[in-house]
Structure formats: structure tokens, C-alpha cells
Amino acid sequence: MEAGEEFGPWLARQLRLAGKSQAELAEELGLTRAAVSAWITKRSVPRPTVMVEIAKALGTDLGTVHTRTTDTQVGLPVTWYHRPGYHDGGRDGGNAAAFAFDADVQVLARETCQNSLDERLAENGRPVRVRYTIHELTGEMLDAFRKAILWDDLHPHYSSVSQTASHQKVGRVVDAGVRDMFEKGRLVLLRIDDYNASGLTGDDYDDGKFAAVVRRQLESLKSGRGAGGSYGLGKATLWATSALGMVLINSTLSVPHEGRTERRVIGRLELPWRSVDGEAYAGPAWLGRPDPDSPGAQVARSWWADEETVASLHLTRDSDEPGTSFLIVGAHDVASLDQGTVDLDADDEDGADDDGTRDVRAMHRRLVEALGRDFWAAMTGGGNRLPLLETSVRTLRNGEVVIEEEKVDPTVTQPSRTRALRAFYEGTTVDRLTEAGQVALRTVPFKLPLAGGRRGTLGTHQAVLLVTDAEDADGVPNQVHSLRGNRMTIKKSGVAGLPLGVNAFQAVLLTGHAAGDSVPFVEEAEDFLRAAEPPEHDRWGQTEELTLRWSHTAHHRISRLTTEVNSAVKELVAKPKRSAGEGGTKLRKALTVPRKTATPRRAAGPSLPELDGLEASIGDAGEWRITAEVKLPRAEELPTMTPTVLLDVRSGSRPRLDWAELVAVDGCEVENGVLRFSPGARRAVFRGSTDVTSHPVRTALTRLVLELRAGKGE
Incomplete structure (x- = not known):
């Protein structure tokens, strides 16, 4: 059998775990303390006959002493360690990082899949495989799981949080999660497993991936090529999705730690400040083995679990391939609750709660949708380019299959965009679209600024634009999906000012490493665009990091890129429509853009900017998303204008909607909801x-009216 950790360090840790000194072990073995010290310091190793006696002294078998791939099961037991309250009386109402995200499995899928992409082992050329397992527990399986996580030890802490729930948002969520588990007799586990990933390597406390994920907040160690994350916030979605604030972890390491790689286990609990039996606790807690090197052996650290323990925690992995399994305990998805009205299968007669069945089915469907929408490019290969990612979703109840494992197929979820990307990889693109199914390619210049606020251009990165015919399965037509190195969709936007009669299309913009490793200034483009992304990584624009590292006007380079992309798209698709379709009719029914006659000009008054084009779609949350183009008259000074969005009604005044976001794209600036146009500009573009x-009503049942009003729009 192949030995794991070196004997000396392994023996030293077993003595600490068992609470024995070197002198006590020497006395039990009938040897001198110097002999034991020589083993600990790696100056010698015991004879085979002595190994037998050491195993007896440690209360374990001889195989464990020989292989040293796990700790002995004697000594300090696995338990929960709760961080003591702050000595200065400070209190936390929960982990602030978790408030950056909603309890939404689609947000969870985006963040966790991005993290797995960033941790992919690229040397072997294989994709990282990510599987999501929804597992509903009831009855005896639920009771057994509660026993495995030491629920009786945790119950006083949850009771304390429930008593103060009215004062804390996190407390209210946790209280509802506990009540749901006991009143409905069910608990939903959501496990994310990745394979061919690095795993949580490094020490429990020192700098490394393990400490960054398990011990620390707002720390990101990602600096590799094309890394998606940069804020250290994505891991918070795991705890945000747990109604109990609990996540259990089992990691198989790509680099040995303490001589081992398999079944490195730990749990982390995120609760607000609480008082239990007169003792104050700060918030987080860890499930692990007490660290004998910590004061009073109080702090819990990760431990190398046996297969039985891992199985009881529902953390058994499929193979010894490196990667990590995250188990979200008490997973909840607010959006799934709203959508949980899907029909049950006819054979679903096992007596499970109907509401629970709908919840997990809706959760399954939303995970598949999110993975196909945001990671279609990472799952696409062609030519000499292999996919970076494989994803699947399955749903279980008490170990039995509810929904078979469903592998996400990008050719089904995004057929047009997948066709475009594959054509790029295979070198079958064309200069202009002349036949159905073709993919046109244009390079678009992206001028990168100098860092440190210096004026000038560092260089020009050539982004790649792909345009092809749209298909019904793609979703909203006439969209540009923008991505960079890890091939996750970052930005989705419409194209303003499209000429009438264009055929429906889909476009893909490749930047950074996604455009090709040999493209000039590829690393600089990756660095700049990563800095231009907010924590959600769903757009490019002004950020604090962009301002600090470049300048407060650096985001204008992105606006210019958008303008160049839109111009290239319009040039590629501008042609008469070959057949009468209903796309234009649908647009006219859904959108109303007042023209010159809608707002009569005063005879002697100055010319006013006019709306000249509008693209609109309904977002995932039910919001209207618009991109509008404004035609500007020739004038030395243009008046300010206020975009006003209304709902069209048959009679009475039109209800006015509020803007959640209103930003300038080109030729203008937005200040307190008012447009100020750039001097000399002939056209301006804004989005919101x-x-x-x-x-007042569901968005899908409404028609949108956009008006451009002079001044502040009163």
C-alpha cells in the first residue's frame, strides 16, 4: 500500500488529537522519549514490530499507521465551533457579502459555475464537469441527516436566532427555514460537484484556496488567464441560497495536503449574532475537528473523513478526480416558489407534499435555463477548440430519482449562437450573409487606455463579432452576447437604430482570450474588462476599480466599442427582408415611439432631439429593458431631455414607470435621470x-410607451 503523509508529522498530529505527550507514548511503548522525538523530527522511523505497538497505543489498526492517509478516530471528536462574540460588544446581523445576492438558484448557477471554470485543470485539455443535484429529504432520511450534522448541538443557536428574528433579515430567513423543515417535514439539499478542478488546496489558515473560501470574506485569489471572478463575493451565493445558513464541503485536492488528497471535509454556518446560555457568539461557526494547536483546542479545522461519515453527510463523490462538492442545506429559491405551479407527473404518487414537488421541479428547470443561457459558449467546441465546461442537473427524493440527470446541451438552448461560435472555431465564417445558416465575421477595434490616468492609447485589441440568423429557441432576437476568456456571457444588449426590414439575427462578441490567444493586447483587454465588471459580472461599465486603475472616463472606451459593434452589426444585416414575417408587427404592437407629430414644435422655438429608434425586451425579473437612439439637430447648444417610460392604456392617463437603471451609451451623459447631449454629436444612444x-400589472400583458420630454420631464 502506498504511504501518504510522512510518518513524523502524522504521528505528531495524532498525539495532539489524542491528547498524549511524547513522553506518555514512549512510556506505553517501553522506549525512551528520545526515540519518539526522533520519529517526530523525521530523523528515523520505527521498526515494523514497533508499528504494531504504536497502532495499539493510538487505538487504531496497523493499516492506518502504515498508509497514513487519514487520522485515527480517537481523541478530539468532530464538533461545531462557534466564533465567540466580539470583546468590544460589536454585533453582526449576518454576513454582509451574502446580501450582495438574492436567494436565487439562477444567480447561484452563474456564480458557482464561473468559479468552477476558473478552477479548471487546463493542463489535460478536458472540460470541468459541474453537476447540480437537488435532493429532497423526508422521514427517516431527514432524521438521519439531522443526526449527522449534530442538530441537537445546533438547536439552541437556531432557537436564539428565532427569538430575535424580527430585528434581523438573516434571522427571519433562518427562522422561516427551521419552521419549514419541522412543519412540513422536509429539507431540500442542493449539491454542486465539480470534477477536473483544483479543489480547495492549501492550509486551513494560511493563504490558499481553502482559506479563501472557508475562512475569509471578500478575498479572491484568481489571477489566472481569463478568470471570471475578481471580488471574492461569488462564494457568498452558497450561503445566501441556504435558508439555514449552512454549507458542507468535501474536497478532493489536485495537490496533496498533509500527504492526502481525498475527503477533506468541513462545514460552515452563517448566523447572526446570538446569545446562548449567557454566552455571546459573533456569527459564523465551523463543523470540523478541534485543532489541538489552537487555545484550548477550541477552533475547528478541516478533517480527513472516512467514507461512512461522508455518506451520512450526503457528500460522497463519484470518483477520486480532483474537485469540490458544496452541499447547501435548506436550499430555497424565491423565484421557484413563484413558478412552482408546473404539473406533476402522473406517476408521482409516493405521497410527497405537492408543494415540495413543485418547488424542486421548478428549481430544476430554472437551473437548466440559467446554465444554458449564461454558459452556452463555454460548453461549445469546434475545430481545435474543446469545450471548457460540461453541466448537468438531476433531482432526487430520499435517494430516488424524481427527474433524471439532464445534461445541458448548448445546441438546444442557444442554437444560433452555438452555430456562430462553432463556425469561428472551424474557420467557416463569411464576410457577409447571403444564405440562411451562414455566419458573418467582422473584427471590431477596442482601443485600450493607458493606466494611471495618463492620456493616450495603450494599443488596439481586435475583438471578434459574429452574426447569424436567429432561431426561435434563442430567445429574444437581435441581441449581442459579449464574453471574454472563460466564455461566460457577460453582457447582453440590443442593437439600436436597426433599419426596417432586417431579418432576425443573433450576434456574439468575443473579447480577450475568447477572441484568440494570438490577438494583440489580449491580456490587457482581459484585465481592463474584468475591472469593468460589477460583482454580478453581468455588464461592462464604470466601476470603482476602473476609476482607480485607469481614470474616471475609462468606461468611455467601452461605449466606443459598443458603438463600433452596433455599426458593424447594422452593416451586416441591413438588407430587405426576404419574406413577410410578423416580427415587425409584433414590435409595433408592443412598442410605441412618439415621432415628430407627437410633440408639436413651437413655431419660433429651437429644434429638439427626437427618438429615432427603440429596442425593447422583457428581462428575467419582468422588467422592461430598452435601448433607444436619439437623433440630434444641428445646434450649438442642445436642451436637456428626460426619457419617460409609460404603459399604453385604452383610456385614461398612462401609468408612469420608474427607472431602475438609466445609463448613457454614446453621445450623451445621464445625470439624475436627465440626458445631457455631447456637443457636436448628431446621434445619441442610451439604455435603461x-x-x-x-x-401595476404583469409586464407580458402591457405595451411600452417611451417619450422624450424637454427639461426635467414634468
Whole structure:
């Protein structure tokens, strides 16, 4: 059998775990303390006959002493360690990082899949495989799981949080999660397994991936090529999705730690400040083995678990391939609750709660949708380019299959964009679209600024634009999906000012490493665009990092890139429509753009900017997303204008909606909801999204009216 950790360090840790000194072990073995010290310091190793006696002294078998791939099961037991309250009386109402995200499995899929992509072992050329398992527990399996996580030890802490739930948002969520588990007799586990990934390597406390994920907040160690994350916030979605604030972890390491790689286990609990039996606790807690090197052996560290323990925690992995399994305990998805009205299968007669069945089915469907929408490019290969990612979703109840494992197929979820990317990889693109199914390619210049606020251009990165015919399965037509190195969709936007009669299309913009490793200034483009992304990584624009590292006007380079992309798209698709379709009719029914006659000009007054084009779609949250183009008259000074969004009604005044976001794209600036146009500009483009809370009715049942009003729009 192949030995794991070196004997000396392994023996030293076993003595600490068992609470024995070197002198006590020497006395039990009938040897001198110097002999034991020589083993600990790696100056010698014991004879085979002595190994037998050491195993007896440690209360373990001889195989464990020989292989040293796990700790002995004697000594300090696995338990929960709760961080003591702050000595200065400070209190935390929960982990602030978790408030950056909603309890939404689609957000969870985006962040966790991005993290797995960033941790992919690229040397072997294989994709990282990510599987999501929804597992509903009831009855005896639920009781057994609660026993495995030491629920009786945790119950006083949850009771304390429930008593103060009215004062804390996190407390209210946790209280509802506990009540749901006991009143409905069910608990939903959501496990994310990745394979061919690095795993949580490094020490429990020192700098490394393990400490960054398990011990620390707002720390990101990602600096590799094309890395998606940069804020250290993505891991918070794991705990945000747990109604109990609990995540259990089992990692198989790509680099040995303490001589081992398999079944490195730890749990982390995120609760607000609480008082239990007169003792104050700060918030987080860890499930692990008490560290004998910590004061009083109080701090819990990861441990090398046996297969039985891992199985009881529902953390058994399929193979010894490196990667990590995250188990979200008490997974909840607010959006799934709203959509949980899908029909049950006819054979679903096992007596499970109907509401629970709908919840997990809706959760399954939303995970598949999110993975196909955001990671279609990472799952696409062609030519000499292999896919970076494989994803699947399955749903279980008490170990039995509810929904078979469903592998996400990008050719089904995004057929047009997948066709475009594959044509790029295979070198079958054309200069202009002349036949159905073709993919046109254009390079678009992206001029990168000098860092440190210096004026000038560092260089020009040639982004790649791909345009092809749209298919019904793609979703909203006439969209540009923009991505960079890890091939996750970052930005989705419409194209303003499209000429009438164009055929529906889909476009893909490849930047950074996604455009090709040999493209000039590829690393600089990756660095700049990563800095231009907010924590959600769903757009490019002004950020604090962009301002600090480049300048407060650096985001204008992205606006110019958008303008160049839109111009290239319009040039590629501008041609008469070959057949009468209903796309234009649908657009006219859904959108109303007042023209010159809608707002009569005063006879002697100055010329006013006019709306000249509008693209609109309904977002995932039910908001209207618009991109509008404004035609500007020739004038030395243009008046300010206010975009006003209304709902069209048959009679009475039109309800006015609020803007959730309103940003300038080109030729203008937005200040407190008012457009100020750039001197000398002939056209301007802005985009925005409405505030769903201001919608009086469901968005899909409404028609949008956009008006451009002079001044502040009163």
C-alpha cells in the first residue's frame, strides 16, 4: 500500500488529537522519549514490530499507521465551533457579502459555475464537469441527516436566532427555514460537484484556496488567464441560497495536503449574532475537528473523513478526480416558489407534499435555463477548440430519482449562437450573409487606455463579432452576447437604430482570450474588462476599480466599442427582408415611439432631439429593458431631455414607470435621470431598465410607451 503523509508529522498530529505527550507514548511503548522525538523530527522511523505497538497505543489498526492517509478516530471528536462574540460588544446581523445576492438558484448557477471554470485543470485539455443535484429529504432520511450534522448541538443557536428574528433579515430567513423543515417535514439539499478542478488546496489558515473560501470574506485569489471572478463575493451565493445558513464541503485536492488528497471535509454556518446560555457568539461557526494547536483546542479545522461519515453527510463523490462538492442545506429559491405551479407527473404518487414537488421541479428547470443561457459558449467546441465546461442537473427524493440527470446541451438552448461560435472555431465564417445558416465575421477595434490616468492609447485589441440568423429557441432576437476568456456571457444588449426590414439575427462578441490567444493586447483587454465588471459580472461599465486603475472616463472606451459593434452589426444585416414575417408587427404592437407629430414644435422655438429608434425586451425579473437612439439637430447648444417610460392604456392617463437603471451609451451623459447631449454629436444612444415594483400589472400583458420630454420631464 502506498504511504501518504510522512510518518513524523502524522504521528505528531495524532498525539495532539489524542491528547498524549511524547513522553506518555514512549512510556506505553517501553522506549525512551528520545526515540519518539526522533520519529517526530523525521530523523528515523520505527521498526515494523514497533508499528504494531504504536497502532495499539493510538487505538487504531496497523493499516492506518502504515498508509497514513487519514487520522485515527480517537481523541478530539468532530464538533461545531462557534466564533465567540466580539470583546468590544460589536454585533453582526449576518454576513454582509451574502446580501450582495438574492436567494436565487439562477444567480447561484452563474456564480458557482464561473468559479468552477476558473478552477479548471487546463493542463489535460478536458472540460470541468459541474453537476447540480437537488435532493429532497423526508422521514427517516431527514432524521438521519439531522443526526449527522449534530442538530441537537445546533438547536439552541437556531432557537436564539428565532427569538430575535424580527430585528434581523438573516434571522427571519433562518427562522422561516427551521419552521419549514419541522412543519412540513422536509429539507431540500442542493449539491454542486465539480470534477477536473483544483479543489480547495492549501492550509486551513494560511493563504490558499481553502482559506479563501472557508475562512475569509471578500478575498479572491484568481489571477489566472481569463478568470471570471475578481471580488471574492461569488462564494457568498452558497450561503445566501441556504435558508439555514449552512454549507458542507468535501474536497478532493489536485495537490496533496498533509500527504492526502481525498475527503477533506468541513462545514460552515452563517448566523447572526446570538446569545446562548449567557454566552455571546459573533456569527459564523465551523463543523470540523478541534485543532489541538489552537487555545484550548477550541477552533475547528478541516478533517480527513472516512467514507461512512461522508455518506451520512450526503457528500460522497463519484470518483477520486480532483474537485469540490458544496452541499447547501435548506436550499430555497424565491423565484421557484413563484413558478412552482408546473404539473406533476402522473406517476408521482409516493405521497410527497405537492408543494415540495413543485418547488424542486421548478428549481430544476430554472437551473437548466440559467446554465444554458449564461454558459452556452463555454460548453461549445469546434475545430481545435474543446469545450471548457460540461453541466448537468438531476433531482432526487430520499435517494430516488424524481427527474433524471439532464445534461445541458448548448445546441438546444442557444442554437444560433452555438452555430456562430462553432463556425469561428472551424474557420467557416463569411464576410457577409447571403444564405440562411451562414455566419458573418467582422473584427471590431477596442482601443485600450493607458493606466494611471495618463492620456493616450495603450494599443488596439481586435475583438471578434459574429452574426447569424436567429432561431426561435434563442430567445429574444437581435441581441449581442459579449464574453471574454472563460466564455461566460457577460453582457447582453440590443442593437439600436436597426433599419426596417432586417431579418432576425443573433450576434456574439468575443473579447480577450475568447477572441484568440494570438490577438494583440489580449491580456490587457482581459484585465481592463474584468475591472469593468460589477460583482454580478453581468455588464461592462464604470466601476470603482476602473476609476482607480485607469481614470474616471475609462468606461468611455467601452461605449466606443459598443458603438463600433452596433455599426458593424447594422452593416451586416441591413438588407430587405426576404419574406413577410410578423416580427415587425409584433414590435409595433408592443412598442410605441412618439415621432415628430407627437410633440408639436413651437413655431419660433429651437429644434429638439427626437427618438429615432427603440429596442425593447422583457428581462428575467419582468422588467422592461430598452435601448433607444436619439437623433440630434444641428445646434450649438442642445436642451436637456428626460426619457419617460409609460404603459399604453385604452383610456385614461398612462401609468408612469420608474427607472431602475438609466445609463448613457454614446453621445450623451445621464445625470439624475436627465440626458445631457455631447456637443457636436448628431446621434445619441442610451439604455435603461424599469423598476418592476412600479409596474401595476404583469409586464407580458402591457405595451411600452417611451417619450422624450424637454427639461426635467414634468
